[in-house]
Amino acid sequence: MPLLQIKNMSHDFGGLRAVNNYNLEIEPGQIRGLIGPNGAGKTTIFNLVSGIYSPTEGDILLNGKSLVGLKPYQIAAMGLGRTFQNLRLWRHMTVLEHVKMARYSKINYGLLGAFFGTPKRIREEAEIEEKAHSLLKLVGVADLADQIILNLPYGAQRRVEMARALATEPKILFLDEPTAGMNPEELKQMMDIIRRVHRELGLAIFLIEHRLKVVMELCEIIQTLVFGEVIAEGSSEEIQNDPKVIEAYLGKETIL
């Protein structure tokens, strides 16, 4: 059974059909990519799966359970982690607090622990903190743990966001343009981190990217989305040579 299965999903914004009849199956441990020009509906697909929007038609199954109608926090707790295209970090919080926060649904000490500082809370907070430190180490920002997030350079903020998404213990990780706005050096490091996360944690990854180089190198199967419809699906070579993809990116060749 596939880990994530999307069946005939469509979504309308008013009269505009943003996503039309979208299908996807991701097996555990697979890396898949989604490319497409601006406004093709890539982020909308992410928001539909993670519960920010609810699809007009179709069904989304994670491990055989339908996600349609669930709240984003419920979907996240079921094992779907995500990052955002334009970093959504909490401006007044430290790096460590960011990662600890993502363990929210795993906290068992309840309100009593929160109010009275019971031994159970002290123990659990210590566990969460240890876990957070190990994730920060995994993405290579362990030494910045006590910094306020706004003081970090952009590349480090991206990594923190990645660590935060990993702290929810996802089975599948959605990355929305993880290398947007990065310089070549940061780009290379981020690709290493994605590979390491995939290898060490055995996650399935679904990736939106603008840079074809990143998708082509990382992903096994790539979909191309144009105006809310998948026009091509296949390995990176198949995609690169698909005339419809070339047309969508470069325009049509007309012979006068």
Place this chain on the structure above:
Amino acid sequence: MQINNSLSPEKKTFASRIRNSFAQLPLLAWLCGVLGAVLLERYLGDPLTELLGLPKIPALFGAVTILKKPQLIPGTVAFLFLIYAVPILVIPRLFGSILNRLVGRLFHLSPAMSVAIHLGLLYLILSLWADVSGYRLLTLKLTLIAIIVTLSLNVINGYMGEFSCSHPGFLALGAYTASVFTLFFFVDDKVFGAAFLPKFLGPFLFPIALILGGIVAAIGAIAIAIPSFRTRGDYLAIISLAFMFIVKSIIENLEFVRGPRGLSSQPNYVDLPTVFIWTVAAVWIINNFVRSTTGKALNAVRDDEMAADAMTVNTRRTKIVAFLFAAFWAGVAGGLFAHVLRYVNPGTFSIQKLAEVLAMVYFGGLNSVYGSIVGAVSLSLLGEALRPLEIFKWIIIPLLLILVMIFRPTGLIAFKDFDVMKLISPKEKS
């Protein structure tokens, strides 16, 4: 720091050396200094006032005396210098290193005991200070209650980043619930008839009255929370403002609590230890909450709700829990307030009270326990000290607020964690 030092070596030798030597003193040393000052005032205060030609010991650091009779300024300043400034500056310097070692040993032995000793000392200082006059005692009690109110509002307006105006309403609910409870059970009065239970039980059951007041306030808060936390935005401000007026006019029209005439002759249960214990409990529990990951979720919701949602935070539950929690403490504070003044009427809990509490929160600092304490204490004392200025008081206090908003837009001490262990730990030699 180091860059500064290398640039201006002369400065380091003077100003920063003094600052350094004071920064190395543990909290206990400062408490001992203040205790010295308070003891000095108790035993030498009266002879010194006679010597300096003052009518009596200046109640609130001489502000009232100075404003009323300018010719007494030199005497008052001398009094403040001798009684307060000298011991507070000298005692910590003299015994600082000994106390630092003592604090270190105590801290390693048992942090809980160290906290208890600090609190005990603080209570001793407050009770000695308040012992000088009834006016001081009343001001101190109201200030401590103001700390609870400010801190609980800070949970909503600072930590959660919403704008709530309903705190006077919660105070009123708590004040009336606790008053009705104590008047009904323990007082022979005209409104509720003879006491229902033996009177000696009163002080022991009084915590129940306060908690009941808090619970009623929290139930009132549900009426605001359910409609207004579906989305973010200005809804909460509007609905909570409406709530405040609704509570006030309901109480004004309830004949069994004597409507606008108010309830009086509440039993005298709230002495200084009671207020002190409740204030410490409120600060401790609220601080525990906002420093836990469950409580930090409030900050996540405030800074980016969508991200909080995607990181498994149940945002709606988080907001409602925090709102009810804050309302509960406001209710408790209301109960204490009613029994300190031993009179409540609905007019107390109107827009002026709201302005007062909001000013304390924003003056002291958002998202900070230190800030709320500083805001509540400074504005309460300032409000009392500037009383002789009458109408000009309402020019000076808003002016101060405007200055704070210009130079420190989030308040004096904002976004700072209140770490008790760090506060009571010995200071390292640098």
